[in-house]
Amino acid sequence: MTVSNTASNNNNAKTFAFLRSIPIFASLTDDQLSSLMGIIEEKKFFRNNVILWEEDTQRYMYIVSSGKVKVVQSSEDGKEHILAIHKKGEYFGEMAILDGKTAPATVIAMEDSLIQLIARESFEKFLLQNEKVMNQLISMLCHRLRESWLMLKVMSFSSAEQRVRAVLDQLGKLNGVRDERGIIIALKLMHKDIAGYANVSRETVTRLLNRFAKESKIEILDNKYILLKEHSVESR
Template structure:
């Protein structure tokens, strides 16, 4: 059972996280408090489905902790990863705007804590706020650019080019710079990278091994990937 002090610290952390998200920071203090009060919180285990396609028009989602992947499921159960959302990200806003379902399923990549904001609350507090609408436009533009980058990557004719392009894209979204290069702060399995690049897991494993031997990247102990300067130089040529 959670102690009162621990619960207070957790709620304070939630408040700070929400205030750092532009959509919520545009609300005045009273609106913010009311919206926060209406957010439902759920916990999901690794590989648990967060939402199915038919549920996407009901809520906007806030990632309080952990990471989730947005996937398109093939007829034989194969996954093609469309996006990854981490702590502080929101998703599902597009379906609330047009009341249509999104052709994707969201799955927890690790134990995750998700906030659910209903369409009713979204319509009441967000759609009448000019500053929030500008932030929504910015989010939708960013989603479109990211989708275009992924589409460009998976249509490259060569498997190695696809993988390099996707890794470069992930480094821009989730990269942390240090003295060695850029660490992609996602624990991705070879199968998940294969889902991103639309190639086989065996091909991803072979290509990653080759890039390690060439000194372009390093596989770190926690399954994160270090992109070295040589990788970035080659990525500029794609």
């Protein structure tokens, strides 16, 4: 066996294991998953590249193979509002395929990312015919609905401080890893990302995070993750 064939087999094995680790694919047989792998496209997107425009949302389901992406809406004055962030192993675009309608949002790479694309026809052939897959999809849609409710809660606060507190609390719930110090938000977030979530200015986020840190409510770790010290920054 040549070196190139060995490398190809190793890559296929890694891709197979990666897809198998995603709950929506867990119930597929090995043959089904192998067939699906054969028709999945993979594309690389560099940081700040647009992955998905609104008009393309009915064409594919997207899986984050590496990197991190954000789902955004832009106001008339060009201000960006983040609706969600998806990291490795998460997927998006399935709702537009299911109901045939476009999603009023754009998806942008937050860092260099590899994205796997499943065409609508393949989605319908391999996934919609499987009852267990449909149950996973329903579970994910419920999760997305809860995320939307949390974002509505964020936007209901009148002050910038309350919004930033609520965003940190939400990110801790969605992406938090608990240790003896509190909850670590396992996402590398820039201040403008938090600002996009909270619909406030980047300068306001910087000022508030600096204040929270001085008050020992949060800590910015070496890897740029944010440590929430217990629930001291939880929205109220």
